[in-house]
Amino acid sequence: MTEEIANHYRQILQALGEDPEREGLRDTPKRAAKAMQFLNRGYLQSLEEIVNGAVFESETDEMVLVKDIELYSMCEHHLLPFIGKCHIAYLPSGKVLGLSKFARIVDMYARRMQIQENLTRQIAEAVLQVTNARGVAVVVEAKHLCMMMRGVEKQNSSMTSSVMLGAFRDNISTRQEFLTLVNGR
Ligand SMILES: Nc1nc2c(ncn2[C@@H]2O[C@H](COP(=O)(O)OP(=O)(O)OP(=O)(O)O)[C@@H](O)[C@H]2O)c(=O)[nH]1
Numbered sequence: 001m002t003e004e005i006a007n008h009y010r011q012i013l014q015a016l017g018e019d020p021e022r023e024g025l026r027d028t029p030k031r032a033a034k035a036m037q038f039l040n041r042g043y044l045q046s047l048e049e050i051v052n053g054a055v056f057e058s059e060t061d062e063m064v065l066v067k068d069i070e071l072y073s074m075c076e077h078h079l080l081p082f083i084g085k086c087h088i089a090y091l092p093s094g095k096v097l098g099l100s101k102f103a104r105i106v107d108m109y110a111r112r113m114q115i116q117e118n119l120t121r122q123i124a125e126a127v128l129q130v131t132n133a134r135g136v137a138v139v140v141e142a143k144h145l146c147m148m149m150r151g152v153e154k155q156n157s158s159m160t161s162s163v164m165l166g167a168f169r170d171n172i173s174t175r176q177e178f179l180t181l182v183n184g185r
């Protein structure tokens with residue numbers, strides 16, 4: 001697979017007018033192929049595998065918030081990175097999820113070709129699925145290189161997307177508590 005992707009990169013370099021055999025580029029197709037595979041390794045993971053059974057019984061029913069999980073993803077329109085952070089909250093209902101697993105869930109979906117809105121929803125639905133929580137809220141804030149280094153070339157804009165499930169959708173005060181916690185830095 002790496003070799004196949006590398007061959008395509010070789011052709012892209014050629015089409016761009018480069019000489020893929022010149023010293024500096026000789027290993028580039030293979031490096032680029034490996035990098036692209038790394039950036040898309042989320043396709044090879046499953047929720048069950050990354051959660052690895054780390055769901056624990058607990059009587060807590062208060063909001064849990066995991067803030068500022070950094071993420072690197074790839075815009076599926078331009079194959080350029082978007083970079084930002086994710087905040088996840090949930091209202092446990094008998095079960096809590098191992099702390100690191102929130103970051104693993106973010107990475108599994110971020111390391112695929114994405115648009116930010118779909119990434120946000122996939123993270124929220126995955127957390128709901130593994131915890132069976134009363135509600136899940138996810139906010140993603142990111143900057144898109146496709147808007148910064150090409151196209152409209154806006155350096156300072158960022159995008160915020162959110163998905164509220166269950167109690168976060170139905171109950172205004174729960175949603176408010178979440179937003180206050182996320183914004184209170
Ligand atoms: N909603 C959303 N749009 C995105 C995301 N990433 C990239 N885009 C947008 O996808 C759109 C693709 O628009 P097109 O007109 O088909 O492509 P383009 O000619 O390269 O567009 P420009 O970026 O405006 O130059 C652009 O508006 C991008 O800003 C994302 O995560 N979410």
Ligand SMILES: [Zn+2]
Pocket residue numbers: 075076077078079080144146147
């Ligand atoms: Zn893009």
